Amino acid sequence: MEARRVEALADGVFAIAMTLLVLELHVPQLATSTPEGELMQGLLHAWPNFLTYAGTFLLLGVLWIGHHNQFHYVRRVNRRFLWLNILFLMCAGFMPFCTALLGTYIHSRVAATLYGVSIFTTTLVLYAIWRYAARNGLLSHEATPEVVRAAGDRILIGLAGLVVGLGVSLVNAPMGLVVYIAVPLSYLRQSEIDRHLTAGHAHDAQ
Amino acid sequence: MEARRVEALADGVFAIAMTLLVLELHVPQLATSTPEGELMQGLLHAWPNFLTYAGTFLLLGVLWIGHHNQFHYVRRVNRRFLWLNILFLMCAGFMPFCTALLGTYIHSRVAATLYGVSIFTTTLVLYAIWRYAARNGLLSHEATPEVVRAAGDRILIGLAGLVVGLGVSLVNAPMGLVVYIAVPLSYLRQSEIDRHLTAGHAHDAQ
Amino acid sequence: MEARRVEALADGVFAIAMTLLVLELHVPQLATSTPEGELMQGLLHAWPNFLTYAGTFLLLGVLWIGHHNQFHYVRRVNRRFLWLNILFLMCAGFMPFCTALLGTYIHSRVAATLYGVSIFTTTLVLYAIWRYAARNGLLSHEATPEVVRAAGDRILIGLAGLVVGLGVSLVNAPMGLVVYIAVPLSYLRQSEIDRHLTAGHAHDAQ
Amino acid sequence: MEARRVEALADGVFAIAMTLLVLELHVPQLATSTPEGELMQGLLHAWPNFLTYAGTFLLLGVLWIGHHNQFHYVRRVNRRFLWLNILFLMCAGFMPFCTALLGTYIHSRVAATLYGVSIFTTTLVLYAIWRYAARNGLLSHEATPEVVRAAGDRILIGLAGLVVGLGVSLVNAPMGLVVYIAVPLSYLRQSEIDRHLTAGHAHDAQ
Numbered sequence: 001m002e003a004r005r006v007e008a009l010a011d012g013v014f015a016i017a018m019t020l021l022v023l024e025l026h027v028p029q030l031a032t033s034t035p036e037g038e039l040m041q042g043l044l045h046a047w048p049n050f051l052t053y054a055g056t057f058l059l060l061g062v063l064w065i066g067h068h069n070q071f072h073y074v075r076r077v078n079r080r081f082l083w084l085n086i087l088f089l090m091c092a093g094f095m096p097f098c099t100a101l102l103g104t105y106i107h108s109r110v111a112a113t114l115y116g117v118s119i120f121t122t123t124l125v126l127y128a129i130w131r132y133a134a135r136n137g138l139l140s141h142e143a144t145p146e147v148v149r150a151a152g153d154r155i156l157i158g159l160a161g162l163v164v165g166l167g168v169s170l171v172n173a174p175m176g177l178v179v180y181i182a183v184p185l186s187y188l189r190q191s192e193i194d195r196h197l198t199a200g201h202a203h204d205a206q
Numbered sequence: 207m208e209a210r211r212v213e214a215l216a217d218g219v220f221a222i223a224m225t226l227l228v229l230e231l232h233v234p235q236l237a238t239s240t241p242e243g244e245l246m247q248g249l250l251h252a253w254p255n256f257l258t259y260a261g262t263f264l265l266l267g268v269l270w271i272g273h274h275n276q277f278h279y280v281r282r283v284n285r286r287f288l289w290l291n292i293l294f295l296m297c298a299g300f301m302p303f304c305t306a307l308l309g310t311y312i313h314s315r316v317a318a319t320l321y322g323v324s325i326f327t328t329t330l331v332l333y334a335i336w337r338y339a340a341r342n343g344l345l346s347h348e349a350t351p352e353v354v355r356a357a358g359d360r361i362l363i364g365l366a367g368l369v370v371g372l373g374v375s376l377v378n379a380p381m382g383l384v385v386y387i388a389v390p391l392s393y394l395r396q397s398e399i400d401r402h403l404t405a406g407h408a409h410d411a412q
Numbered sequence: 413m414e415a416r417r418v419e420a421l422a423d424g425v426f427a428i429a430m431t432l433l434v435l436e437l438h439v440p441q442l443a444t445s446t447p448e449g450e451l452m453q454g455l456l457h458a459w460p461n462f463l464t465y466a467g468t469f470l471l472l473g474v475l476w477i478g479h480h481n482q483f484h485y486v487r488r489v490n491r492r493f494l495w496l497n498i499l500f501l502m503c504a505g506f507m508p509f510c511t512a513l514l515g516t517y518i519h520s521r522v523a524a525t526l527y528g529v530s531i532f533t534t535t536l537v538l539y540a541i542w543r544y545a546a547r548n549g550l551l552s553h554e555a556t557p558e559v560v561r562a563a564g565d566r567i568l569i570g571l572a573g574l575v576v577g578l579g580v581s582l583v584n585a586p587m588g589l590v591v592y593i594a595v596p597l598s599y600l601r602q603s604e605i606d607r608h609l610t611a612g613h614a615h616d617a618q
Numbered sequence: 619m620e621a622r623r624v625e626a627l628a629d630g631v632f633a634i635a636m637t638l639l640v641l642e643l644h645v646p647q648l649a650t651s652t653p654e655g656e657l658m659q660g661l662l663h664a665w666p667n668f669l670t671y672a673g674t675f676l677l678l679g680v681l682w683i684g685h686h687n688q689f690h691y692v693r694r695v696n697r698r699f700l701w702l703n704i705l706f707l708m709c710a711g712f713m714p715f716c717t718a719l720l721g722t723y724i725h726s727r728v729a730a731t732l733y734g735v736s737i738f739t740t741t742l743v744l745y746a747i748w749r750y751a752a753r754n755g756l757l758s759h760e761a762t763p764e765v766v767r768a769a770g771d772r773i774l775i776g777l778a779g780l781v782v783g784l785g786v787s788l789v790n791a792p793m794g795l796v797v798y799i800a801v802p803l804s805y806l807r808q809s810e811i812d813r814h815l816t817a818g819h820a821h822d823a824q
Contacts, residue, residue: 005217005274011623012221015630016428018711019638020225025715027722039728054708061704065697068623079271079393086267090260093224097231104233110245187697211423211480218427222634226431285477285599292473296466299430303437310439316451417629417686424633432637491683491805498679502672505636509643516645522657 003074006085010071013089014064017096021053024100048106048174055181056099059119060092062184063126066155070130073143081138084129091122102177112169112176119180120162127155158183209280212291216277219295220270223302227259230306254312254380261387262305265325266298268390269332272361276336279349287344290335297328308383318375318382325386326368333361364389415486418497422483425501426476429508433465436512460518460586467593468511471531472504474596475538478567482542485555493550496541503534514589524581524588531592532574539567570595621692624703631707632682635714639671642718666724666792673799674717677737678710680802681744684773688748691761699756702747709740720795730787730794737798738780745773776801 026049028042067088098115105111133139134148161183169176232255234248273294304321311317339345340354367389375382438461440454479500510527517523545551546560573595581588644667646660653660685706716733723729751757752766779801787794 005213005277007623008214008217008626009221009270011626011630012217013225015627016222016225016634017228018707019631019634020229022635022711022714023229023638023641025712027715027718030723036726036728039723039726043728043732053712057708057711058704061701061708064627065700065704071623082271083267086264086271089224090263090267093228093263094259096228097233100233105236105245108242108245110242110249114249211419211483214420214423215427215476218423219431222428222431223434226435229435288477289473292470292477295430296469296473299434299469300465302434303439306439311442311447311451314448314451316448316455320455417625417689420626420629421633421682424629425637428634428637429640432641435641494683495679498676498683501636502675502679505640505675506671508640509645512645517648517653517657520654520657522654522661526661 003071003077006077006082007068007071010064010067010085010089013093014060014067017093018057018060018064020096021056021099024096024103025049025053049103051177052099052103052106055177056095058181058184060095062158062187063092063122065187066126067129069151070126070133073139073147074133075140076138078136078138081129081132081136084125084132088122088125088129091118091125094118095122102173106177107173109170109173112173113166116162116166116169116176116180120159120166123155123159123162127152127159130155154187158187161186209277209283212283212288213274213277216270216273216291216295219299220266220273223299224263224266224270226302227262227305230302230309231255231259255309257383258305258309258312261383262301264387264390266301268364268393269298269328271393272332273335275357276332276339279345279353280339281346282344284342284344287335287338287342290331290338294328294331294335297324297331300324301328308379312383313379315376315379318379319372322368322372322375322382322386326365326372329361329365329368333358333365336361360393364393367392415483415489418489418494419480419483422476422479422497422501425505426472426479429505430469430472430476432508433468433511436508436515437461437465461515463589464511464515464518467589468507470593470596472507474570474599475504475534477599478538479541481563482538482545485551485559486545487552488550490548490550493541493544493548496537496544500534500537500541503530503537506530507534514585518589519585521582521585524585525578528574528578528581528588528592532571532578535567535571535574539564539571542567566599570599573598621689621695624695624700625686625689628682628685628703628707631711632678632685635711636675636678636682638714639674639717642714642721643667643671667721670717670721670724670795673795674713676799676802678713680776680805681710681740683805684744685747687769688744688751691757691765692751693758694756696754696756699747699750699754702743702750706740706743706747709736709743712736713740720791724795725791727788727791730791731784734780734784734787734794734798738777738784741773741777741780745770745777748773772805776805779804 025046028039028046030038030042095118098111098118102108102111102115130148130152134143134152139148162180165176165179165183167176168179231252234245234252236244236248301324304317304324308314308317308321336354336358340349340358345354368386371382371385371389373382374385437458440451440458442450442454507530510523510530514520514523514527542560542564546555546564551560574592577588577591577595579588580591643664646657646664648656648660713736716729716736720726720729720733748766748770752761752770757766780798783794783797783801785794786797
């Protein structure tokens, strides 16, 4: 069994889940026929939907990049690994619902908690995939113990950030969303893994 | 004609059908503006939708893995084989409707039966694809008679499980759904095919 | 510019257009809570939606196979060729709307005509792609004049069948749909092109 | 990290965003049961939806071709480059909403402006991706300074056209849409880049 098709399914599910988010943005239904002011107000009123669209797109983006980086090292797959991936995709595929819920009820702690628990679970499964692959010899020799530890630690830091977001959301739901979105943005900085990969590619190119 | 593009279309249809399932989860429409208790109740009330989401995701996952494993052996395709694959995708693409129907009417035997017949038909077509490929010389030499029989038998066992689920659903619809979901979960255990594939890959890696 | 990514986009659009068809199947909204008889009637009443789902899935399937077969011969692409492909995908991507319209108004000649014109136009663009590629040297040497003519003729025969369907739909809309669906089914028989391809692959395998 | 999977995600998001556009075309809900005249009128009345469907499909098509052409030269990627791509996809994935809004309120300057700003931003991010890749050594040696400049200039010309469209839309919203659509159509003509690519491929084929 090749890792290639798992990547294809994952790319598909992520592309679709990310694109489906737009379906939760609804055209305001207005009474008048030339509704400039009313339409502007309707759009401004829908700010939670735009914010959750952008936030979930970023969160799914960082998860996709994480999965993408892991598969750089995956050399073979087995059935349990496939199932962990399907569980991962099931959690990621659930995010559009959480996004719609939070976009509709932005001040609800219930909605913010469900959103946070879902993104936390998805990230946790990504961590489980990495640990499972490392412990069961599914990774290539490029995945040295240092790489395995560093990549795992990066996910753990993200999980810690999401737990903080969950705590904040119990006090103030929109603020919790801001923390959730801040987590992927913090990944923008270059990391040890990146340097390893860049070095490896630079080496390949020589 | 290459098998590669059939795989791409199949990956696409499965990724989309699996991801579209989330569209059947609707945000509860509530009267009050800060609806914590009401929202929690609305979500708990929607348990059939969450259960059918997870169940169909798993069922489509196991079908995708099965198709994926078959294509490990497919070396060439012909027109009839392509059409069997399109029929397979048509059946798989129909599952989101059955999922929405059963999620809405979880106690309906009509909904549970349509769901069961649909997943049974999809699995049956997967079996027909395998048999057709084996009988018409579309498989590689790796597909020894033992592999062909073992892979076919695994699908037949799944079909038997789905027939049991259909029988149960005529008595109790939600219980039938539980049986349907139990079928893919039973595939989690390693199988003869897996061992063959793992052995083959281990051999490749040497 | 490589043909590979055009194929990827086409596979994506077809997979999505085919899978989106299921969204046009709506769960019947019923009054009673244990609605066995009512639900059964609601489903039987929706037969036009199920028929158009299956029919469009088949029609898009045959167009996808046709496009797939063409790309077996495409060796390079240019900008005009890309645009013809985007036009092709635009037409194919329009089919879910025509399907929903005809599924809702199965006896309407307007709906049947729009459906027929859309599928005719999509097929015509597929023919234009093939002719353009042949005349501008985008095909490989495998595409002998005989192959180019035979493949073109097959599309022309399909176009003729769709014109017959259009004529029938002006008299009786559902009967016109039956003719439209009969066209792709007629492609099930093996053709000269298939024999060429099979022979080529058999040769490759030796 | 390979460029291949970024391409796969981009192909997926574009294929989905383009195909989702059809979901914004709604079947007219009519009172009578054999509604030939009424249905025809309903369809004619929906011309803004059909126009925005075709227009956005073309605009996303030209952006996809542009992205596709860029990746012909991309030899390696880094984290910032990945994030620019996700930002690009986030903007492209937002277009179905703008399309639905403008299709519903075709005479609204607010809707036309949001549409124009969104497509302008998406194109601007495509320009940023190209500049970033060129300045950070992510391109292959084929991307000579002439190619980098010519490809950048082509995007700048498109951006200038979109600014004109934005200005027009403030006076007359539907006319602004016509300008937006005219921009991708102007790309149909062969360009310097195409000639370079065609020459390169012709060379490869020798």
